[in-house]
Amino acid sequence: MESVSRRRSLAFRSRDSVINQFRRGWLRAVAFALLWWLLTAGAMGSWLIGAPVVLIATLVSMALVPPFSLSPSGVVYFVPFFIWHSLRGGADVAWRAFHPGMPIAPGLVDYPLRLPPGMPRVFMVNTVSLLPGTLSAELGANCLKVHVLDTRKSVLSELLTVERAVARMFGTSLQKVKGGECNEEV
Structure with a gap:
């Protein structure tokens, strides 16, 4: 039976x-x-x-490409979020390029990823590379190395904001950071 x-x-x-x-x-x-x-x-x-x-x-x-789902409200939130950050970042990069003193302090920043592996993480890495002033340089197991134009800015908090927006779009929650993977704390 x-x-x-x-x-x-x-x-x-x-x-x-x-x-x-x-x-x-x-x-x-x-x-x-x-x-x-x-x-x-x-x-x-x-x-x-x-x-x-x-x-x-x-x-x-x-x-x-494995199946994934998007949150409609997350997508509606992400599109203007991305456009705004792209415009703001583009203006910042243009200002730095034309400023006589060229106020940049380039460097690499380690960011502990809290998105689950798969499409959300891939989207996050690609989004970071599309934002002006940042470029995803290396992806580790749970760590993203990002090249930034100005290490004096609050880059980690900006990356956290992007990660939260991506998590919202994919309808997923952020995992806790495991110690030792990245040297940075968010």
């Missing part, structure tokens, strides 16, 4: 998994098709090549 119930449970989970995979695959295919359409300026003749490319890109992404 128990094995029949267990088989039904496994069959339901398997069907649910297939439905979720189909939904993820469909969303990715739509995203790749939209990208193809944008790249080809909507040329209908390009779909002879585009359709197989979209299919292959979808299958490869399903195999290589």
Whole structure:
């Protein structure tokens, strides 16, 4: 009796998994098709090549990129957050570049990552590299080495703010920092 119930449970989970995979695959295919359409300026003749490319890109992404979910409210929060920090950082870098004394104190800063491994951490590392004045230099197990233009600024608190925004977008919580991985305290 128990094995029949267990088989039904496994069959339901398997069907649910297939439905979720189909939904993820469909969303990715739509995203790749939209990208193809944008790249080809909507040329209908390009779909002879585009359709197989979209299919292959979808299958490869399903195999290589693990599933993840985004919090809609987190995304709505992150987009203006990122735009504001990019503009503010860009203005700061431009000011430093044109200032006669060139007030910079470049260096490397170790930042203890508290995001879980996987897509949230990868997104955090890439986001840090896109913000003006910072560049992700090396990723350790739980430590990110960041090159900054000015080590005198409160870089660690800014990185923590970015990490919190990324965690909110992925709907995840930050883990406690384990001692010894990075020398810095946040």
